[in-house]
Amino acid sequence: MRWRFSTLEFILLLLVVAGSGVAYAWVVYGDGGLIGATYALFSCMPILAFERRIIFRRLYRKIHSLATPGFLLSSIAVYFALVNVGFAAAGLLLRLAGHPGEMIPSLNVLLVALAISGPIIFVLRVRELLCRDVFLNLLTGRYRKPIQEERVFLFVDLAGSTSFAERFGDLKTQEYLGRVFATMADPVLRYGGSIDDYIGDAAVITWPFDRAIADAACIRCVFDILDQIDADAHRWRKEYGEVPSLRAALHGGTIVAAEIGVDKHKITYFGDTVNTTARLEGFCRTFDRQVLISSDLLRRMRLPAFVRSEDLGEQEVKGRGQKLGVFALRVGGLTHGGAKASAEANRVALPPS
Structure with a gap:
């Protein structure tokens, strides 16, 4: 299996996703930064891994071969499934560590997870369309x-x-x-x-x-x-x-x-x-x-x-x-x-x- 992130990109993604979870926990609950980061990572990273063809590569190819309506509906269904599984895994991990942890995400949490993942997926797809070097050079205005x-x-x-x-x-x-x-x-x-x-x-x-x-x-x-x-x-x-x-x-x-x-x-x-x-x-x-x-x-x-x-x-x-x-x-x-x-x-x- 070939990873499609460089080490630096992977670390930056972890920091962005974890930071978003911390921010959400502080804004909504006023506390629980570590718990928010854990839920964010377990909920969002599976979506990003799927989009980068690290997991479920056959399913990814199948979905991307569909017409646009089928592609959109199937992608959303996969995203929601991955968020639910990741959220449950995070809740179980937190409970084992002695923290209070929920196992089933609310609709609000599902939408937040998609809101965090969506812009990242968009940037990664634009980067893939242009290729990494061209994308960075266009952003920095080097040429x-x-x-x-x-x-x-x-x-x-x-x-x-x-x-x-x-x-x-x-x-x-x-x-x-x-x-x-x-x-x-x-x-x-x-x-x-x-x-x-x-x-x-x-x-x-x-x-x-x-x-x-x-x-x-x-x-x-x-x-x-x-x-x-x-x-x-x-x-x-x-x-x-x-x-x-x-x-x-x-x-x-x-x-x-x-x-x-x-x-x-x-x-x-x-x-x-x-x-x-x-x-x-x-x-x-x-x-x-x-x-x-x-x-x-x-x-x-x-x-x-x-x-x-x-x-x-x-x-x-x-x-x-x-x-x-x-x-x-x-x-x-x-x-x-x-x-x-x-x-x-x-x-x-x-x-x-």
């Missing part, structure tokens, strides 16, 4: 004036999407693409990256440079995505008739980042680095290789033990004044599953984002 910085970009393209669409139609293809992109989410989050954009059948992933090269996080992310696809191969074939074939390219360098837009704001990256990464991904077809990386980026980090590199030489890149050194990356002597085990064995903690 309101253009900034020059170093970043690493990963372009991941789905091969054969056109033929898939011809066989199964646009709706099935969109479902297929959505599933592929969803598979990328956990590895990207795990290795400190952010999905910047989806362009047709390709995803654009980016990292601040130092975070990307720490323990070769950007390379590990690529092979972790491939591991997850391979691990689910049977399900892919059963549901879609084939296993997705991905092509990936990594390059890094100096770019200009800026917040653009009026009604809809977005952080956009400009510069040769982004264009070069896109051109590099095109070389995957030329050289019939799955994962490529520029020599400029490769020389600035140490390859993971399970990855081997192949020098493809200096290549002319359209729109670029100088040639680009290109290397192919592959798993050396291991299956993707073995690569994953090796990655776990050699993984070290990345610097906090």
Whole structure:
């Protein structure tokens, strides 16, 4: 089970929820801060855990596949059930500790629990929609004036999407693409990256440079995505008739980042680095290789033990004044599953984002 909170986020959520319970107890009863915090935590945290897919993940997916009216009614029913169970558990715990504790929440308490959880869920969903880094940068206004910085970009393209669409139609293809992109989410989050954009059948992933090269996080992310696809191969074939074939390219360098837009704001990256990464991904077809990386980026980090590199030489890149050194990356002597085990064995903690 993968936690979808960072440690800092989890602590902040605990403090916000507990603080709300303390405030409610003092306003309504004039006392009982500890009891209020206990009830708040036990009543609200299960809702947040459900929304972050930490508990009842199948139920979460089922509810989110419903039409809007069914989704809203089902979500409210689940929230009320979780609040009741959590409240009863808190009451039992308090009684065991020698404090007076109620086991059944009043309607007022249920509404307060939803009032505490609702805004937090809203903020988390907006953060998920924009991605963590973009959300924080928009809040702080970091890119309101253009900034020059170093970043690493990963372009991941789905091969054969056109033929898939011809066989199964646009709706099935969109479902297929959505599933592929969803598979990328956990590895990207795990290795400190952010999905910047989806362009047709390709995803654009980016990292601040130092975070990307720490323990070769950007390379590990690529092979972790491939591991997850391979691990689910049977399900892919059963549901879609084939296993997705991905092509990936990594390059890094100096770019200009800026917040653009009026009604809809977005952080956009400009510069040769982004264009070069896109051109590099095109070389995957030329050289019939799955994962490529520029020599400029490769020389600035140490390859993971399970990855081997192949020098493809200096290549002319359209729109670029100088040639680009290109290397192919592959798993050396291991299956993707073995690569994953090796990655776990050699993984070290990345610097906090």
